[in-house]
Amino acid sequence: MGHREDLLEGAKRCLLEKGYARTTARDIVAASGANLASIGYHYGSKDALMRQAVIASSEEWGASVAEAPSAGGARAADADPLERFAAVWDNVLRRIATEREFIAAQVEVLGLLPRDEGLREAIGEVLPEGNEGLVAIFEGVPDTEVDAEAARVVGSFYQALLTGLMVQSLVTPDALPSGDDLAAALRRVTAGEVLRKR
Numbered sequence: 001m002g003h004r005e006d007l008l009e010g011a012k013r014c015l016l017e018k019g020y021a022r023t024t025a026r027d028i029v030a031a032s033g034a035n036l037a038s039i040g041y042h043y044g045s046k047d048a049l050m051r052q053a054v055i056a057s058s059e060e061w062g063a064s065v066a067e068a069p070s071a072g073g074a075r076a077a078d079a080d081p082l083e084r085f086a087a088v089w090d091n092v093l094r095r096i097a098t099e100r101e102f103i104a105a106q107v108e109v110l111g112l113l114p115r116d117e118g119l120r121e122a123i124g125e126v127l128p129e130g131n132e133g134l135v136a137i138f139e140g141v142p143d144t145e146v147d148a149e150a151a152r153v154v155g156s157f158y159q160a161l162l163t164g165l166m167v168q169s170l171v172t173p174d175a176l177p178s179g180d181d182l183a184a185a186l187r188r189v190t191a192g193e194v195l196r197k198r
Contacts, residue, residue: 004042006032011028011031011050012057014027015053015105016101020050051118054105055126059126059130061099065091066137082187085182086182087179088138089161089182092162096165097173100173127159131151131152131156131159134158138158165177
């Protein structure tokens with residue numbers, strides 16, 4: 001790898017170990033073996049490098065979720081949609097439960113968005129692609145087959161669930177729902193079966 005790639009790998013490690021806001025340029029240099037001047041040369045600034053680290057980490061995480069086999073082959077395009085939904089969420093939830101440093105870094109970044117315009121713009125640029133990827137994962141189809149409107153509407157739904165589950169995993173890790181719980185909730189909501197005390 002060259003200095004550019006070394007810096008990005010170092011920044012991704014720092015993101016997991018120290019978090020977004022606490023990582024300094026010197027931390028990245030120490031983690032990457034590159035020199036301080038190379039950050040400016042390759043990325044323009046430490047902040048630009050950290051934004052790229054957030055995006056690259058998220059893309060890698062999403063790709064690894066997409067590659068994980070679902071329970072019982074339920075990601076096949078002809079599987080029952082709610083069974084596939086539950087199976088894919090079980091995979092995602094396992095990842096959330098075991099990759100706490102990544103989840104903490106993602107949630108930290110969400111909290112910074114209102115005050116960091118550069119970070120907000122960088123994430124906003126790749127969010128449509130992320131939504132498309134989520135639809136592809138949950139529908140069991142290639143990204144190239146995802147309709148733009150489905151990516152916008154359904155991808156936003158999956159993104160909202162994912163973000164909420166990430167936050168919940170940090171607050172109450174032992175109370176996360178299962179994929180079956182999420183499928184049951186979706187079934188009840190769409191059927192209009194609102195729970196009321198009896």
